[in-house]
Amino acid sequence: MTYIFTYNLMNDKRRKKFSVRGMNVMIYFDYAATTPMSNEALKAYIEVAQKYYGNTNSLHDLGAQSEQLLEQCKGTLANLIGGEREGIYFTNGGSESNMLGIKLLLNQDNRKHIIISTAEHNSNHQITRFLELEGYKVSHIPFTRNGQIDIDFLKYEITNDTALVIVQHINGEIGTIQPINEVAEICKRHDIFLHVDCVQSFGKIDLKNISPVVDSLSVSSHKIYGPKGIGFLYTNHQPTTSLEQLILHGNTYDLPGIVSFTVAANEAIELMESEKKQLIELREAFIEQLEPIKEFITIYENKNQKQLPSIIGMAIEGIEGQWVMLECNRQGYAISTGSACDVKYNQTPNTLRALQEDEIKAKGFFRISFGRQTNMNQVKELGRFLVAMTLQYKGTVELNP
Numbered sequence: 122m123t124y125i126f127t128y129n130l131m132n133d134k135r136r137k138k139f140s141v142r143g144m145n146v147m148i149y150f151d152y153a154a155t156t157p158m159s160n161e162a163l164k165a166y167i168e169v170a171q172k173y174y175g176n177t178n179s180l181h182d183l184g185a186q187s188e189q190l191l192e193q194c195k196g197t198l199a200n201l202i203g204g205e206r207e208g209i210y211f212t213n214g215g216s217e218s219n220m221l222g223i224k225l226l227l228n229q230d231n232r233k234h235i236i237i238s239t240a241e242h243n244s245n246h247q248i249t250r251f252l253e254l255e256g257y258k259v260s261h262i263p264f265t266r267n268g269q270i271d272i273d274f275l276k277y278e279i280t281n282d283t284a285l286v287i288v289q290h291i292n293g294e295i296g297t298i299q300p301i302n303e304v305a306e307i308c309k310r311h312d313i314f315l316h317v318d319c320v321q322s323f324g325k326i327d328l329k330n331i332s333p334v335v336d337s338l339s340v341s342s343h344k345i346y347g348p349k350g351i352g353f354l355y356t357n358h359q360p361t362t363s364l365e366q367l368i369l370h371g372n373t374y375d376l377p378g379i380v381s382f383t384v385a386a387n388e389a390i391e392l393m394e395s396e397k398k399q400l401i402e403l404r405e406a407f408i409e410q411l412e413p414i415k416e417f418i419t420i421y422e423n424k425n426q427k428q429l430p431s432i433i434g435m436a437i438e439g440i441e442g443q444w445v446m447l448e449c450n451r452q453g454y455a456i457s458t459g460s461a462c463d464v465k466y467n468q469t470p471n472t473l474r475a476l477q478e479d480e481i482k483a484k485g486f487f488r489i490s491f492g493r494q495t496n497m498n499q500v501k502e503l504g505r506f507l508v509a510m511t512l513q514y515k516g517t518v519e520l521n522p
């Protein structure tokens with residue numbers, strides 16, 4: 122019903138574009154924003170929605186069956202991250218997990234200072250902005266040129282009043298992997314809580330050595346071929362306030378979503394090593410393809426292997442990222458100018474601010490991200506297109522200054 126309504130709202134031109142080009146004809150290079158559901162996850166969703174519809178809080182047998190399934194999912198997900206089943210709290214995704222994790226930790230402490238990396242996802246910045254209004258002081262930590270949190274800066278900002286450090290595991294815009302174990306050691310030494318946003322890392326790198334050293338971590342399902350609107354917070358701290366208890370324990374669980382997410386998570390972790398190998402090959406081939414324009418290109422990445430291969434954050438000198446994205450879109454390639462929420466509000470990507478890149482260079486940023494359905498032909502085709510587009514653009518600029 123909703124779909125028909127939306128479709129009728131389209132004008133003729135837009136409808137024509139839909140039918141001629143069709144959304145599905147596009148080649149998708151925006152897997153860091155979201156992913157299509159896997160067949161297995163979708164099958165699980167349908168099966169559970171039809172067969173296990175009992176409310177997990179109901180006392181009859183249908184409710185008990187659903188509750189059993191819910192507990193199994195908690196156990197499986199906890200195993201996948203090397204944690205305890207009791208520490209898993211389902212949420213509606215990464216942003217809500219971040220909000221709850223941060224609130225939950227701060228509610229256990231009287232100190233009023235928070236340290237956050239500038240490159241965090243906006244969901245984290247929104248919460249800390251709100252907390253500032255409540256009287257918290259917030260320090261922002263930049264990146265080094267290697268795309269990692271500046272550890273010396275972090276140490277310098279710690280005071281006796283620091284309650285919490287917030288840092289992501291993998292950066293969603295340039296794919297750099299953060300030194301979480303080092304940050305955790307620093308936090309432990311100063312008796313500070315650590316919340317880690319693992320939305321871009323879960324299912325892509327092992328979290329088993331991360332979960333024991335953090336106070337909370339957040340995960341989202343739709344980044345790993347599961348349904349949208351599901352995620353979890355993992356923490357070894359008990360919710361303390363009635364609000365947290367209400368949110369974390371009072372909902373009717375979306376069991377089809379939770380089971381489907383668990384299936385997707387299992388699959389992602391099973392495929393992790395083979396996919397990683399393939400994604401490294403795709404990244405190398407893509408960068409090689411850009412050889413003819415290499416003098417114009419900046420790739421923001423970690424040079425010491427602390428890099429997720431599937432995310433390529435880059436800029437072409439003198440060309441706005443927004444323009445590149447629109448040209449790619451016209452050609453049928455779906456790429457991004459940064460994290461989906463920054464793009465929507467046309468903000469400078471947080472990562473570029475963390476890298477202290479000037480406004481003009483920051484405007485050149487765009488992101489290409491690969492996933493399970495990306496193949497070598499597509500990657501080479503996109504590379505060839507970017508080369509042709511750049512050479513044409515540079516030629517045009519010289520002819521018509």
Ligand SMILES: Cc1ncc(COP(=O)(O)O)c(C=O)c1O
Binds near residue numbers: 154216
């Ligand atoms: C690092 C990071 N954290 C949090 C989120 C938000 O997750 P969700 O879309 O599930 O709310 C995202 C999504 O882009 C992300 O990349």
